[in-house]
Amino acid sequence: MAKTRIRRGSRVYVYERENYRDSSGKVKHRNTRYLGIEVTINGEKQIIPPKKRFKEFEITKSVRYGDITVLYDLFLFDKIA
Numbered sequence: 001m002a003k004t005r006i007r008r009g010s011r012v013y014v015y016e017r018e019n020y021r022d023s024s025g026k027v028k029h030r031n032t033r034y035l036g037i038e039v040t041i042n043g044e045k046q047i048i049p050p051k052k053r054f055k056e057f058e059i060t061k062s063v064r065y066g067d068i069t070v071l072y073d074l075f076l077f078d079k080i081a
Contacts, residue, residue: 004031005038012038014047 004017016033036049 001032003035014038 002017002019004015006013006015014035014037015031016035018030018032020028020030022028034050036047038045038047040046
């Protein structure tokens with residue numbers, strides 16, 4: 001694993017990068033983990049870690065609406081045409 005710095009605007013974002021080979025044998029790269037923002041404090045470069053996020057969550061409710069929306073749109077389209 002290697003650290004990669006990506007500059008976007010005035011900030012530098014640090015990622016952990018992994019090298020791998022795809023099915024055809026070509027070498028590819030992927031960012032495996034976000035490490036934080038790199039800042040210079042008192043002449044030293046430091047990485048400020050990201051804010052903590054919820055790693056585990058539980059789905060309490062699920063609502064179907066996509067299929068009903070599609071049927072409604074098809075109905076309106078038929079009515080207009």
